[in-house]
Amino acid sequence: MKRILLVICLLLSVLGSGIEMVAITAIVEHPALDLVRKGVLDELQEQGFVIGKDIEIEYQNAQGSTANTVAIARQFVSLRPSVIVGIATPSAQALVNATEEIPVVFSAVTDPILAGLVAAFGRNPGNVVGISDMTPVGTQIRLAALVLPEARSIGIVYNTGEANSVSIRNFAKQTCEELGLRLVDITGSSAVEMVNALNAMASDVDLLYIGTDNTAASSIESIARVASREGIPIIAGDIDIARSGGLIGFGFDYYVVGRETGKLVAEVLRGVSTEELETKIVGQESLVLFINLDVASALGITIPQNLLDRADIVVSDGQERSVD
Amino acid sequence: MLAIIEQGLILSLLSIGVFLAFRVVNLPDLTVDGSFALGAAIAVKALFEGISPIMAITMAAVGGALAGFITALIHRRFKVNVLLAGILVMTMLYSVNLRIMGGPNLPVPRVSGQQQAPSYESMSGGTLLDDLFADSKAADGPSAAAQKKTVANLFTGRLDGQDLSKISIVIIGALLLLSLFLRTDLGTSLRAFGCNPAGVTAFGISQTFLAITGLVIGNLMVGLSGGLFALYSGFSDVTLGQGMVVTGLASVILGEIIFGKVKFLYGLLAPVAGGVLYQALLSTAMRYGYRIGFLASDMKLLTALFVISVIGVRQLASSPRKQRFRAEVKRLWLNSRGSR
Numbered sequence: 001m002k003r004i005l006l007v008i009c010l011l012l013s014v015l016g017s018g019i020e021m022v023a024i025t026a027i028v029e030h031p032a033l034d035l036v037r038k039g040v041l042d043e044l045q046e047q048g049f050v051i052g053k054d055i056e057i058e059y060q061n062a063q064g065s066t067a068n069t070v071a072i073a074r075q076f077v078s079l080r081p082s083v084i085v086g087i088a089t090p091s092a093q094a095l096v097n098a099t100e101e102i103p104v105v106f107s108a109v110t111d112p113i114l115a116g117l118v119a120a121f122g123r124n125p126g127n128v129v130g131i132s133d134m135t136p137v138g139t140q141i142r143l144a145a146l147v148l149p150e151a152r153s154i155g156i157v158y159n160t161g162e163a164n165s166v167s168i169r170n171f172a173k174q175t176c177e178e179l180g181l182r183l184v185d186i187t188g189s190s191a192v193e194m195v196n197a198l199n200a201m202a203s204d205v206d207l208l209y210i211g212t213d214n215t216a217a218s219s220i221e222s223i224a225r226v227a228s229r230e231g232i233p234i235i236a237g238d239i240d241i242a243r244s245g246g247l248i249g250f251g252f253d254y255y256v257v258g259r260e261t262g263k264l265v266a267e268v269l270r271g272v273s274t275e276e277l278e279t280k281i282v283g284q285e286s287l288v289l290f291i292n293l294d295v296a297s298a299l300g301i302t303i304p305q306n307l308l309d310r311a312d313i314v315v316s317d318g319q320e321r322s323v324d
Numbered sequence: 325m326l327a328i329i330e331q332g333l334i335l336s337l338l339s340i341g342v343f344l345a346f347r348v349v350n351l352p353d354l355t356v357d358g359s360f361a362l363g364a365a366i367a368v369k370a371l372f373e374g375i376s377p378i379m380a381i382t383m384a385a386v387g388g389a390l391a392g393f394i395t396a397l398i399h400r401r402f403k404v405n406v407l408l409a410g411i412l413v414m415t416m417l418y419s420v421n422l423r424i425m426g427g428p429n430l431p432v433p434r435v436s437g438q439q440q441a442p443s444y445e446s447m448s449g450g451t452l453l454d455d456l457f458a459d460s461k462a463a464d465g466p467s468a469a470a471q472k473k474t475v476a477n478l479f480t481g482r483l484d485g486q487d488l489s490k491i492s493i494v495i496i497g498a499l500l501l502l503s504l505f506l507r508t509d510l511g512t513s514l515r516a517f518g519c520n521p522a523g524v525t526a527f528g529i530s531q532t533f534l535a536i537t538g539l540v541i542g543n544l545m546v547g548l549s550g551g552l553f554a555l556y557s558g559f560s561d562v563t564l565g566q567g568m569v570v571t572g573l574a575s576v577i578l579g580e581i582i583f584g585k586v587k588f589l590y591g592l593l594a595p596v597a598g599g600v601l602y603q604a605l606l607s608t609a610m611r612y613g614y615r616i617g618f619l620a621s622d623m624k625l626l627t628a629l630f631v632i633s634v635i636g637v638r639q640l641a642s643s644p645r646k647q648r649f650r651a652e653v654k655r656l657w658l659n660s661r662g663s664r
Contacts, residue, residue, distance in 0.1 A: 139445060161428045
């Protein structure tokens with residue numbers, strides 16, 4: 001009898017340990033990054049992984065401190081989860097340097113090659129795979145030139161301390177050179193510095209371009225106020241930034257980045273090797289075009305009809321509506 | 325657990341640096357935030373350039389020492405308050421670090437291949453708006469041809485005790501050298517300077533020289549810590565130094581709580597123990613804190629409150645007012661008994 005009980009106990013403990021741990025870490029609490037995490041969890045649940053039954057989630061946030069990302073990464077590795085998700089560059093870097101065995105899925109890293117996470121997009125040897133939030137910078141700049149053909153200089157607002165933004169800035173520079181436009185760096189390492197720089201330089205530029213910069217995103221209200229005072233439009237690579245007073249936004253929802261990441265996590269949980277999965281960007285069908293006609297009329301800008309036809313979200317008379 | 329000890333030991337070098345500045349020479353030095361990131365930036369950049377890891381962390385330490393030298397010079401020569409001098413140098417170092425790394429973030433190259441990603445358009449073959457543009461040429465990534473090679477890192481990150489033994493050797497070496505230094509005549513006058521700056525002048529030793537020596541050695545340790553930390557974590561980021569002064573100070577204070585008045589190696593052991601304990605507490609708080617309602621974002625508040633409360637309690641304990649307070653309580657207590 002005792003022996004049977006023992007066997008049952010053993011069986012139960014084996015079944016009990018069948019629950020797999022998904023460890024998630026992000027550099028900071030931030031609307032876009034929180035959306036990524038939500039996307040990952042929603043995708044996993046949609047694919048049939050029940051939280052608390054099939055998988056357990058361990059989540060830690062580094063509170064914006066790069067040193068903390070390292071502590072969290074090492075701690076996660078010692079918990080031996082089935083897969084670790086690293087959201088944003090420093091968190092992902094800390095993870096890939098902490099383990100060579102546990103699968104690491106990164107997300108919301110603009111340039112995973114520059115960050116040293118993988119050697120190239122596509123399949124790579126090793127335990128690292130992920131989704132880049134690389135945004136179509138060239139197209140965004142071309143959109144700006146399309147709407148404002150007379151524009152000669154573009155001010156790019158970003159934080160020189162953010163790796164993602166510096167990558168985007170380099171792409172913007174390249175496109176501007178191709179189009180014969182002047183790119184003016186408007187930089188700051190904090191919201192206050194950024195707005196100061198903008199105040200000093202706003203009169204020198206014909207329009208403002210903002211990629212996916214976190215500092216610019218958090219001070220977008222002030223940036224938009226300066227822009228409207230100076231009568232210059234804002235073109236953004238992020239829809240949420242564009243919503244706060246931007247003229248045009250062309251980019252994707254970070255929730256979609258999360259869903260794409262979740263697909264990779266689900267594959268890893270099903271036992272697919274990271275070496276067989278592809279590191280990729282978010283597909284072009286997920287890109288959203290946002291146009292604010294109220295801002296356009298305030299600035300006296302006419303949006304070409306063929307561009308307006310392509311818009312997914314249009315704001316007019318203070319009302320936002322989705323167009324299919 | 326092993327990871328906490330490893331990281332704690334690396335950061336305990338930072339605590340020693342903070343200890344030397346704040347406690348031994350009694351100069352509250354805020355250069356630390358900058359010199360830690362400077363050490364990290366130099367170490368990774370050096371590895372990138374093919375310099376050996378040992379040489380890289382040595383350069384990191386020298387960089388930190390140089391930062392300390394500049395702070396001390398501004399403080400003594402231009403008669404600038406040491407707090408302000410530290411903040412000025414820290415601010416300068418932010419820009420310097422960006423220059424050194426050539427960007428905000430630099431990884432220790434662990435995979436060989438391209439240097440940078442190609443553009444979105446060249447990967448996806450354009451976007452759905454391409455037909456709107458006269459020229460629909462997809463932009464290529466800048467310097468897509470540039471290749472990078474991998475380099476040997478000092479640490480493996482395998483948690484097999486190898487990293488720990490390397491870190492331990494550095495810590496023990498640093499502790500030995502420092503305690504030997506503090507035994508020398510110069511070291512003795514340095515300690516005396518912290519207790520009574522005017523006193524050392526009576527012996528004909530320049531205060532400026534001692535202030536410089538203190539901050540140079542303190543920041544040398546901080547730079548070394550930053551360099552080791554960057555190699556250990558596999559990358560350097562311009563924000564790496566943020567809040568390091570407070571981390572160092574909290575570790576120093578924790579160490580003092582553990583050791584009390586006992587001073588091993590001129591009190592150098594206290595910040596090491598404090599550094600490890602601080603990491604352990606931090607990790608525990610990050611892991612389990614949310615269960616009792618802590619948010620991740622509360623950590624900075626908690627750390628600062630901890631430092632303030634320890635300093636506050638100590639201050640009250642040593643003040644004459646406390647003795648008076650005690651006497652008052654005793655009197656009231658006796659009175660209340662007497663009146664019953």
